[in-house]
Amino acid sequence: MKTINLSPEPNDAQIRRSIKPVISYPIDNFPAFDAELYRTARDNMNLIESIIIPPRDAKTFEIPAGCFFRIVSIDGPQVGDLNLWNKNNINERFFSGKTRALYGTHVSTGDRLYSTLPFLRPMATITYDTLDWYGYDKDGGSVHDVIGTRCDPYTHVALNNEEYHNCCHSNLCRALSQQQQKTIEEIEHHVHDVLNVFMCTGFTKNTHQYFMKASPVRPDDYIEFFAEIDLLCGLSACPGGDCSSSHSSDKAICYPLKVEIYKPLKGTLKQWSAPSPNKYSRNHGHS
Numbered sequence: 001m002k003t004i005n006l007s008p009e010p011n012d013a014q015i016r017r018s019i020k021p022v023i024s025y026p027i028d029n030f031p032a033f034d035a036e037l038y039r040t041a042r043d044n045m046n047l048i049e050s051i052i053i054p055p056r057d058a059k060t061f062e063i064p065a066g067c068f069f070r071i072v073s074i075d076g077p078q079v080g081d082l083n084l085w086n087k088n089n090i091n092e093r094f095f096s097g098k099t100r101a102l103y104g105t106h107v108s109t110g111d112r113l114y115s116t117l118p119f120l121r122p123m124a125t126i127t128y129d130t131l132d133w134y135g136y137d138k139d140g141g142s143v144h145d146v147i148g149t150r151c152d153p154y155t156h157v158a159l160n161n162e163e164y165h166n167c168c169h170s171n172l173c174r175a176l177s178q179q180q181q182k183t184i185e186e187i188e189h190h191v192h193d194v195l196n197v198f199m200c201t202g203f204t205k206n207t208h209q210y211f212m213k214a215s216p217v218r219p220d221d222y223i224e225f226f227a228e229i230d231l232l233c234g235l236s237a238c239p240g241g242d243c244s245s246s247h248s249s250d251k252a253i254c255y256p257l258k259v260e261i262y263k264p265l266k267g268t269l270k271q272w273s274a275p276s277p278n279k280y281s282r283n284h285g286h287s
Helices: 013-017 035-042 096-103 153-160 168-180 184-190
Strands: 045-053 058-063 068-073 080-086 089-093 112-114 122-129 142-145 195-203 210-213 222-227 231-237 257-264
Touching (some): 035 122, 035 222, 035 257, 058 257, 068 195, 080 168, 089 184, 096 112, 153 168, 168 184, 168 231
Antiparallel strands (some): 045 257, 068 222, 068 257, 080 195, 112 122, 195 210
């Protein structure tokens, strides 16, 4: 339960609460999602690689700029935790907090995944989502959240006083360590807050705590991304399975996930160009 309020309510409390909200980061000036551009490329692309992510484990894979990739449910309902890095500089990575501030708590078709400061540019665009019909349910839940941070062994120890080594954070650490040929100690700080693919989440209405419920994903469902820059991706098949009851344990039924990488035919993306890093001078008012 949340802490009981101890401060007395002021006389004008209702007036303060009644102030209307405003959108913090209006995106009206962003380029509109060019559905026709991506559709033309999607209709003329070839599968070039498939990768299976084992349950309770993670793998990395590379996506050249201008290509598409899909995360596909194959054997049963399964949630995935996705990290994105600039393949040529892993200091530039997915910024879930800013993506959330721009697009909302959950992302779907037409939304872009932004990178960290000082780069702050689209890394990938969601071009198709077979679960975009779900919307928000009566509990306030939706899929593909940029709220949760990934299950991790540190929180698990804090809550349960036991170690578990197949949390998504640990899975991604092992995968990135292998890909970069560096120790986990050297690369752990590069593992970051994720896009929770297929995960159904929200906030409870009474305590406003983060909740999860059984994912609506079924075999053959997929979410598709377009790589706006050269990407190194890490995907963990969460130990929570469909996240209907638990995570950070071996209790849940888990399934593999499949990644499919597609290359469009030459000439189908003539109107597209890769975004440049953010143009801010980085002066920060320093004279």
